[in-house]
Amino acid sequence: MKNIVLKQGRRFLSFFLAVSLLCACAPPNKSPAAPTGAGYEQFHARDLSAQNKFDQFTNDLFREEISDSGISFHFSIADPASRGLDTVPLTLGDFSLDKMKQGSKDLRELKMKLEDFNPRQLTDEQRLTWQILRSYINTELASDGLELYAQPLTTTIGIQAQLPILFSEYAFYTRDDVDHYLALLSTIDDYYGQIMEFEKKKSEAGLFMSDATADHVLKSCEAYLIQPDHSFLADTFNTRVDALTDLTDEEKASYKEKNLKVLEEHFIPAYKNLVNGITALMGTGTNDKGLSQYPKGKEYFEYLVNSNTGTSYGSIRNLTKAIEKQLNSDIQAIGQITKEHPEVLDHLDNYSFHYTKPEDILDFLKTQISSDFPELPPCSYTVKYVPNSLEASLSPAFYLVPPLDRYEDNVIYINGNPRFQNDDLFTTLAHEGYPGHLYQNVYFLSSKPNDLRSILSFPSYSEGWATYVEFYSYTMDNGLPPGLGELLAHNTAVTLGIYAYLDICINYEGWDKEQTAKYLGTFYNIEKTDIVDSIYNSLIENPTNYMEYYVGYMEIMEMLGTAKKILKDDFNLKDFHTFLLNTGPAPFSVIQPAFRTWLSKQLRNQ
Known part of the structure; x- marks a missing residue:
């Protein structure tokens, strides 16, 4: 039932930013007896300058985020040239404890940059984004020092289960995409090697998964230990390559052979190494109960x-x-x-x-x-x-x-x-x-x-x-x-x-x-x-x-019940749904205040 995404170790923003719907205060009313034209224009000129700087700030952040991983890059934008992006990152990212710790430092720096902007000078949409980032930063900084509690390998929704599906859906728009795909798939053994190093550090800290959980993860890994020519990654690759019109039959055949070689030399060894690594660490995870049994489990x-x-x-x-x-x-x-x-x-x-x-x-x-x-x-x-x-x-x-x-x-x-x-x-x-x-x-x-x-x-x-x-x-x-x-x-x-x-x-x-x-x-x-x-x-x-x-579900039902109770016969379900959809992805801690604002407007419109 998931919106499938690849969860990696926390980095700068890790793709889990907060979207705020809380409308910050509008610019304060300027009420001198007779404001001069110059003063009025200067006020708006400062606003426009701040707005342009904020756009550049968010654009740079977007470009940095999607450039950290080739998978994230490709699934985020089909035509990177339209955003001035011409270099595809041929890496699956950096999953290391050092990178996670650096993420906290980056967040603190980002918070300082964000606070340099006055949200009252921004447009409504920009003000939302400003609130988004502030909300995200405050939430994510709470995990500082808890990096080893992260669980990259889990049943059903772990990286080892989701990543191959993303590869199978990696769209081939041109021959370049095929080359990028093969280059990325060739790094999967190194990437999983980083994850196993992280799991070893979890084990040393007494935070490794229980044997029962490890057994479930092992079964999910074993599902991918299929001979290359029988793998679904071979079938889906062949279908995508055959659909390209800028390749000759000989080139398509060559690409198919290259894919089988990458599966044999990198993909299958990556899963074998995961199996061996997890098996070697079994017995070091002594907690077969919930997070609360770990030293900082409740905090995490x-x-x-x-x-x-x-x-x-x-x-x-x-x-x-x-x-x-x-x-x-x-x-x-x-x-x-x-x-x-x-x-x-x-x-x-x-x-x-x-x-x-x-x-x-x-x-x-x-x-x-x-x-x-x-x-x-x-x-x-x-x-x-x-x-x-x-x-x-x-x-x-x-x-x-x-x-x-x-x-x-x-x-x-x-x-x-x-x-x-x-x-x-x-x-x-x-x-x-x-x-x-x-x-x-x-x-x-x-x-x-x-x-x-x-x-x-x-x-x-x-x-x-x-x-x-x-x-x-x-x-x-x-x-x-x-x-x-x-x-x-x-x-x-x-x-x-x-x-x-x-x-x-x-x-x-x-x-x-x-x-x-x-x-x-x-x-x-x-x-x-x-x-x-x-x-x-x-x-x-x-x-x-x-x-x-x-x-x-519960938060939406709470808002729905409140709207029906207050608006009574004037309640319109389509209007309520439109409010939620227009708001877009966000934490409910900021959707709820926006809902109250929406509700007040509905009452005034009665």
Whole structure:
């Protein structure tokens, strides 16, 4: 369900900048009795100068960010020459402890540069960007000294699982792209070597993963140990090369041979070295419980929550109370639905949607959302299936964010693994496609935002929106009996809420597996050991991952409820959705104040 991105060690901005919607104060009213024309013009001249400098500042920052990694560079912009960029970085980046520590110094320097600007002199859009960077810096500096707590290798969403997918989707626009691809793929063994050096330092500090987690990571690595001529990276490469029109048949054949050689000499050895390196470190990770069991684990968890969810709740305690409140609300809604429609219980194990084929579902969703969501510009999408060899190590589905200058082309992956056979494809595609990730990204990129904003990633805004609209899709005219869609939506929300709540209990409060099992058995009648083990292990291996989804959903639902309560009959769902979409990716700590401003304007317009 991820917007797939390559998470690297924190560097200057690490692609996880904050987007602020808090409107700073406008320039103060100048009210001398009769301001002279010269004074007025001088005031605006200073503003224009500051605005031009700020544009240059953000443009330089954008160029620096995407130039740190060849993968990030290529996936950020399809036509780099249009931004004056003519050198493709032929590296996957620097994943080292020294680089991470340097990142803190860079952030402090950036903060000083940012504070040289007076936000009152900037345009509204620039003022947002100013707030974005300030919010990001303050959040990321909280991780200073906690670099070794980072987890580059994790099941499903770790670098070792995601990077090959990005290579398989590396677009070939010209022959140069093929050369760049092969050069980048040739560095993967060196890049993974850096990661293993980092893992060794984690081990020396007593912070290496548990053996159970290591086993799961090893399985995901082993999925890529396929002979080159049978690898999905050979198949996808051949398809992309064959589509190029500026290559002869002989050149295409030559490139295919080169790719097989790179896979044999660099890609497969990279994964073998990961397997050997992780195996050698097994036994050094003595903590098989949550983050709270590490010396600074609770501190790191607080950082992760703020960085990954951008929540508006000021403390873990307040956030926990909000999760409990939303959980109770969804549980009460389930009770009310079953009271009004007792017959829905008979359909829980036997229901179907009108459409079951991906293309039919997406076409239906596009037409159904027109009444409650603003219109999109023309765009296309391709639905692909996860290669069989990778089904066990990847998410049920995911969406690839397109380059900022090529939002028209979108890709959605579906995982056909039998363990996901009970997932509803209809609502999954609402999450990944319309009106989920695809819709939200196309809407935002088509608005031509500042280049820097276009590369910012806020997991909880993105996943919160996609989760919210996934639940919305249950209530469409989709073929379900009356009441069943609402019941399924609330039930899924409760399931996700349980994960978010337990994430805090395990990684912050220190619950062990027995406490987790007691909670699930007492309150939700979940007593199967394999289910408890699965939940417990997934939360240990990927702290705050489920919170990205649930906290975003919860924050949106809180705003939705407030808007309905205050605006009453004047509430318009499309207007509310337009506000969230126009705001764009941001932490909820700054979306909430912007929402209150929007709400005040709606009241005045009544």
